[in-house]
Amino acid sequence: AQKITQTQPGMFVQEKEAVTLDCTYDTSDPSYGLFWYKQPSSGEMIFLIYQGSYDQQNATEGRYSLNFQKARKSANLVISASQLGDSAMYFCAMREGGETSGSRLTFGEGTQLTVNP
């Protein structure tokens, strides 16, 4: 079974509008972390935001926020006030386990976001 599922291969949004990128995960481990990365066409992986499984509040980083619904096992990324530079591939990733897991990440298939002027 897929551990990380991103059901939107592509998304389009108008500049200055908000967009939500979906991510659901599957784990039986009580301790895990969820990450979102942006990958522009240059290929570099840019860290956006992190949510720990025990965090009580949804993570926010500037225009990025993570809508964490633990019971539904979803960790959607919300980008507010989209900019043309936000056009890129976005990956959701999960790290399972506690101290002994290291930082091994499992990635979703990604969502290609296109911001239209």
Next chain:
Amino acid sequence: GAVVSQHPSWVICKSGTSVKIECRSLDFQATTMFWYRQFPKQSLMLMATSNEGSKATYEQGVEKDKFLINHASLTLSTLTVTSAHPEDSSFYICSSSQGLVGFDEQYFGPGTRLTVT
């Protein structure tokens, strides 16, 4: 944030030759480094996890004799693609972390694009 470099950024080689890719953490000691492979428009697939001074742990389906990983120091890991074939053409990305408990950001290198002719 921490910087991870990769060299070369791109390489073209002939079928049957070997190619070495270097991954360096520039401003922190990376206990663990990860090697990923990414085909066009696909997700990152973990190939192996390398720990300084010990043998790498390869993911299922990854040929350890073909993808040689050496992690000789806390700042350098190398991936050697031996007897490369056109199907090995891909984008190879390394990452490293400090092995922290809880939020442990994984810092990615800029990637190496390998083309085997």
